Amino acid sequence: MTDKQLVIIGSGPAGYTAAIYAARAGLVPLVIAGSVTAGGDLMTTTEVENFPGFPEGVQGPELMESMRAQAERFGAEVLYDDVETLHIEPRRHRITTALGAEYTATAVILATGSAYRELGLAEEKNLSGRGVSWCATCDGFFFKDQEIAVVGGGDSAVEEATFLTRFAKKVSLIHRRGELRASKAMRQRAEADPKLEFVLDSEVTAIHGADKLEGLTIASTADGQTRELPVTGLFVAIGSDPRTALFAGQLDLRPDGYLVVEGRSSRTSAEGVFGAGDVIDPVYRQAITAAGSGCVAATDAEHYLSELSDSELNTKEK
Amino acid sequence: MSQEVTDADFKQQVLEADGPVLVDFWAPWCGPCRMVSPIVDEIAQEHAGKLKVVKLNTDDNMQTAAQYGITSIPALYVFDKGEVAKTIIGARPKPALEKELADYIG
Numbered sequence: 001m002t003d004k005q006l007v008i009i010g011s012g013p014a015g016y017t018a019a020i021y022a023a024r025a026g027l028v029p030l031v032i033a034g035s036v037t038a039g040g041d042l043m044t045t046t047e048v049e050n051f052p053g054f055p056e057g058v059q060g061p062e063l064m065e066s067m068r069a070q071a072e073r074f075g076a077e078v079l080y081d082d083v084e085t086l087h088i089e090p091r092r093h094r095i096t097t098a099l100g101a102e103y104t105a106t107a108v109i110l111a112t113g114s115a116y117r118e119l120g121l122a123e124e125k126n127l128s129g130r131g132v133s134w135c136a137t138c139d140g141f142f143f144k145d146q147e148i149a150v151v152g153g154g155d156s157a158v159e160e161a162t163f164l165t166r167f168a169k170k171v172s173l174i175h176r177r178g179e180l181r182a183s184k185a186m187r188q189r190a191e192a193d194p195k196l197e198f199v200l201d202s203e204v205t206a207i208h209g210a211d212k213l214e215g216l217t218i219a220s221t222a223d224g225q226t227r228e229l230p231v232t233g234l235f236v237a238i239g240s241d242p243r244t245a246l247f248a249g250q251l252d253l254r255p256d257g258y259l260v261v262e263g264r265s266s267r268t269s270a271e272g273v274f275g276a277g278d279v280i281d282p283v284y285r286q287a288i289t290a291a292g293s294g295c296v297a298a299t300d301a302e303h304y305l306s307e308l309s310d311s312e313l314n315t316k317e318k
Numbered sequence: 319m320s321q322e323v324t325d326a327d328f329k330q331q332v333l334e335a336d337g338p339v340l341v342d343f344w345a346p347w348c349g350p351c352r353m354v355s356p357i358v359d360e361i362a363q364e365h366a367g368k369l370k371v372v373k374l375n376t377d378d379n380m381q382t383a384a385q386y387g388i389t390s391i392p393a394l395y396v397f398d399k400g401e402v403a404k405t406i407i408g409a410r411p412k413p414a415l416e417k418e419l420a421d422y423i424g
């Protein structure tokens with residue numbers, strides 16, 4: 001059991017920004033980064049064009065590597081491991097990891113991000129990685145000259161569909177409603193794309209294939225009529241949900257699942273526990289807003305720790 | 319670092335190998351692959367002699383990747399006597415990988 005003043009769970013833009021601020025404040029934070037998901041969502045993308053300070057754009061993994069280096073430069077410790085349990089207990093939160101480490105922390109920052117939503121169809125899991133994918137930039141390359149489909153109607157679905165026409169012979173964009181939710185600019189780009197076909201007012205009701213995807217059943221949301229769509233790839237882009245499994249039941253969550261914080265602060269319903277990034281944000285969910293809220297969380301945690309008397313501090317290394 | 323194999327020597331290094339061989343299909347642009355590769359290397363080292371581990375860059379060796387229907391990376395395939403014996407697709411933490419590979423490293 002190791003005692004820490006501050007443990008940050010998550011190493012996306014929110015977690016690493018919190019680590020930079022906390023480390024510069026001398027708190028020697030421990031970042032539990034995740035093992036294979038360290039760096040967060042931006043590890044699965046290519047060019048990030050809207051993060052300030054990079055006029056030519058920057059590769060997602062490169063940006064996250066820089067954030068990690070910046071946090072470590074000021075003394076943050078980064079552990080590539082997954083938190084398995086978190087017991088919230090004021091001034092002595094307890095954490096165990098998949099590799100068997102145990103920590104107590106006076107303050108905790110939760111920056112666990114969000115996870116892709118699944119369609120919930122039979123065979124979806126079996127065929128995941130065998131034609132069914134959640135990441136166009138990761139897997140698009142393998143569908144050269146094939147016919148594929150994207151499900152979803154928001155910005156990310158339309159962006160994925162447009163991106164995939166670089167490789168695929170044809171991309172069908174399947175959306176439940178008659179109109180896409182995506183922004184006008186995004187829609188116009190998509191409509192001008194000759195390889196993109198819109199399959200509106202439709203939903204995927206079945207996925208077919210034994211060891212690789214062979215096709216989909218699509219039902220009209222208007223009259224229920226079904227038809228088969230033979231595709232070798234299906235990209236699911238129907239949104240994401242906050243990753244709260246570690247603390248659901250211990251902290252207040254909103255009805256839509258996001259972690260509740262107080263006003264513009266990062267304070268959750270428990271003393272000494274702070275939230276940052278996509279896990280508290282149902283609206284903006286961008287790298288820069290996640291980074292901004294990481295700064296807020298580190299600042300709140302620093303205030304919290306400085307107001308505790310020395311005897312209440314859970315640490316041998318202050 | 320584990321040995322790299324290519325389209326040219328895949329048959330000799332993997333299919334004709336004596337024992338089981340784990341092939342780590344990866345590409346330089348794949349973020350999760352960067353996280354999995356060191357874990358795979360660690361497992362290989364800790365169980366040296368039991369399971370041969372090699373890496374195949376899917377950008378440079380599209381023929382082998384296509385032949386085994388790779389559509390998502392990282393993908394870990396165990397070959398035994400020239401046949402695919404196990405497939406693990408997507409990044410997993412070390413304990414999960416060790417469990418999946420228990421038959422070969424146990």
Ligand SMILES: Cc1cc2nc3c(=O)[nH]c(=O)nc-3n(C[C@H](O)[C@H](O)[C@H](O)COP(=O)(O)OP(=O)(O)OC[C@H]3O[C@@H](n4cnc5c(N)ncnc54)[C@H](O)[C@@H]3O)c2cc1C
Pocket residue numbers: 009010011012013014015032033034035037038039040041042044045047048049050051081082083084111112113114137243246276277278279285286287288290
């Ligand atoms: C394909 C794609 C492209 C995108 N492109 C852009 C873009 O161009 N510009 C932009 O601004 N935004 C973009 N975004 C959105 C952006 O990635 C997110 O808004 C941002 O990453 C959120 O940061 P975060 O720190 O809150 O969470 P994440 O980046 O999701 O990080 C979550 C972290 O929590 C960790 N974690 C979760 N559970 C545990 C656990 N139990 N134990 C340990 N660690 C855990 C994970 O390892 C991970 O490090 C994109 C997203 C995707 C998916």
